[in-house]
Structure formats: structure tokens, C-alpha cells
Amino acid sequence: xxxxxxxxxxxxxxxxxxxxxxxxxxxxxxxxxxxxxxxxxxxxxxxxxxxxxxxxxxx
Numbered sequence: 096x097x098x099x100x101x102x103x104x105x106x107x108x109x110x111x112x113x114x115x116x117x118x119x120x121x122x123x124x125x126x127x128x129x130x131x132x133x134x135x136x137x138x139x140x141x142x143x144x145x146x147x148x149x150x151x152x153x154x
Contacts, residue, residue, distance in 0.1 A: 108149065115141055 119138050125131040 112142065112145060115145060 116138065119134060119141060123130060123134040123137060125134055
């Protein structure tokens, strides 16, 4: 039963990252080089934020 819970948590973590990535990917359209840099920076900061939250909560 513990293994099933671990697999479900892993899948939920992957889905959280994928949903965040898709949201940023559609929200910020890279029309210029600056927008591409902005999108990359938002993705980096958001993914680091998700990592911090997951580490602090112990998931």
C-alpha cells in the first residue's frame, strides 16, 4: 500500500510541473527575444518555487 501511495504522489508532482509549464507556455507568447527570456525566467522561478514548496512540505 505504501508503494502505491508513493507512485501516486510522484505522478501528482509530475502533473503539477506539467500544468505549470503548460500555463506559462500558453500565457507568455515569445514574439521577441526579450519575451523568450522572460518566459524562461518565469519557468525557472516557478519551477524553483515548486521545488521549495515540495521540499518544505516533505512531499
